[in-house]
Amino acid sequence: MRPRPNVVVVLTDQQRWDSTGVHGNPLGLTPEFDRLATHGTHVAQAFAANPVCAPSRAALQTGRYGTASGVYRNALPLPADTRTLASHFGAAGYRTGYIGKWHLAGAEPVPPEQRGGYGSWLGANLLEFSSDDHRTVVFDDDGVPVLLPGYRSDALVDAAIRFVGDRAGVPPSLGGPAQRDPFFLFLSLIEPHHQNEVDSYPAPEGYEERYQGRWVPPDLAALSGAGGTAHQHLGGYWGQIRRVDEGLGRLLDALRSLDLLDDTIVAFTSDHGCHFKTRNGEYKRSCHDASIRVPLALRGPGFDGGGRVSRPVSGVDLAPTLLDAAGLPVPDTMQGRSFLPLLRDPGAAADWPDDVFVQVSESEVGRVLRTSRWKYYVVAPGADPWHDAAAGRYVEAALHDLTHDPYELVNLAGAESHRGVAAELRRRLAERMVAAGEAEPVIDPAPAAPPAVQRDVDPSVRTLPWPPARLGHQPPH
CATH class of the missing domain: 3.30.1120.10 (Arylsulfatase, C-terminal domain)
Incomplete structure (x- = not known):
């Protein structure tokens, strides 16, 4: 009998869908994501449940829209009795962990009762305010601040690799146990979100220069005269995404080295997009695809083999899909639905709304x-x-x-x-x-x-x- 799969979710903040090569970006920013999409499963039309941080994140955790979860805007904590992905995986015997930005609590550091049921914690409610690009401050299980070294997305990926390594133990190929308890890890990065207090997109040294003045998405180019900041910020934004993709590659390499990659579901997505002030006075909170459309790809048990989901998929659908793929029941309280049948049954698309x-x-x-x-x-x-x-x-x-x-x-x-x-x-x-x-x-x-x-x-x-x-x-x- 195949062991229950581990599950890792990598969430970025404010990443446009067309930042990826599989969606036509010509800059070569995301070779790791593109490989994930082409060898695993690519959800070609993925959309946030709300183009605002907190309600989108609540939807990913609960499979419910913001008006149902109670988090319909920022600055509203997720109710303490809410059942999240961590609740369901934890009840099934998974060791659960959260690393990075949370944005679903009412205090900093996040008190235990507002951590969504995650067992291991290394996060911050508002990471964009507790840290900057080379000063990553998060809080541990006891609420003690921890300074992680390195560029911010690298620092959080490093923490995720430590989490995986600590829970994996010695691989069976080196004499470790054949059966290892499964884990569920949610890694929430802040990049490529802007740094709020200075309104910039700080990339690692040399990365902004590499992409400044190059390809501009057509919507941003057409609306550049409307007061947008794309020409000012795209170099740093693209640079951040390139570094995040490199971090994704390091995380996958770590799973491979621990003999875990084939037994681990890895999902990569974002909470919403970015239109660089071309549609309103800030970066999202609009109806346009630049704001609501996001990248989404998965690999691992149930998702390998170059599958493609062409039907539109919402952020509320990710939680039930992950539970379904792990063989766990999907609660009736979830408003999303698993899109795994779209990969298993060619006729399932007829029952999936367009x-x-x-x-x-x-x-x-x-x-x-x-x-x-x-x-x-x-x-x-x-x-x-x-x-x-x-x-x-x-x-x-x-x-x-x-x-x-x-x-x-x-x-x-x-x-x-x-x-x-x-x-x-x-x-x-x-x-x-x-x-x-x-x-x-x-x-x-x-x-x-x-x-x-x-x-x-x-x-x-x-x-x-x-x-x-x-x-x-x-x-x-």
């Missing part, structure tokens, strides 16, 4: 329906994004045809030619909101758009098919 639902908070109270072709966005007028988790009434704010406008530069909301498409997306979004536990909303159509943005639409997409899939949790077996 869309994801995204909640937007803090900048505004907004809701997104993102399909393979369409982006549909509504905003609650008059709602307070800091105090209101949801609203009863919304107004259409954006509609993008991603087939013909992949960089979301032409807003078709209110275009007479797309009224039918908008009506169908409006219905589907309302269903998604109700399935997420929100009240059934009133969504007002957008006012008529000026003639300059009117377009024709292919008659074949006037009526959009809706797969007969259940939106909530679906048991994996």
Whole structure:
């Protein structure tokens, strides 16, 4: 009988999906991630549950949207009785550990009851404030500050390698026990997030210079005159991502050297993207793919063999997928569903909806329906994004045809030619909101758009098919 797999999740902060080679980035930043995606499983359309740190992280830990978990914006702690990935793996006999940024507590250092059930702790609630690029301060199990040497992402990867080595013991090939207790490790990096107090993206020495003035994603290039900071910051941002990818390679090498790689599920993703102030006054909190779309790839038992998931996948789907892959039950309280059947059964895609639902908070109270072709966005007028988790009434704010406008530069909301498409997306979004536990909303159509943005639409997409899939949790077996 094959032993239960170890599980390692590597989470970056604010990493765009198109920073990776498998998504077309030409700079060679992510050879380790690209290998993970091509030899393991690549989730080609992965999206954050919310383009804000805390609610996105809560969704990854709980498989629930922010309005259901209680963490719909930053500065809201995860309730102490919340069942997280650590709770479920720990109950199954896994040794659990957390390293890096948490952002789900109400104090620093994070008190034990606010650590999400993780047994071993080396983290900080707000790592971007407790540390900088070469001064990484985290807190141990006893809440004592620890200064980790080296560049910040390297320092945290080093800590993860120590965690793995300490729990692995002597490999069986060197005389160690044939059966080793499994572990679940969550490694949460801060890069490539900006350093808040100086609004910069500090990369290791020489890395910013390597990439400054080179490739610019088309959306950032087109919107560079809108007050964005891409040309100022991209060199450091790309440099940070390159160093993180090197750290991923070192972590995989450590697992290989301990005879653990083939028995370990490794998942790599990010909490949200970055649009460099081109869509609003900061770096995320918008409906655009630059803000909500993230890289996601997995390797290890259940994911090896060059698989690809083409259906849209949400951050709420990762927790049930990891539990399913480890052979553990997926609780009915999770609103996401395991995408592992998409790899096992070619017919499973027929039961997987061609869309994801995204909640937007803090900048505004907004809701997104993102399909393979369409982006549909509504905003609650008059709602307070800091105090209101949801609203009863919304107004259409954006509609993008991603087939013909992949960089979301032409807003078709209110275009007479797309009224039918908008009506169908409006219905589907309302269903998604109700399935997420929100009240059934009133969504007002957008006012008529000026003639300059009117377009024709292919008659074949006037009526959009809706797969007969259940939106909530679906048991994996």
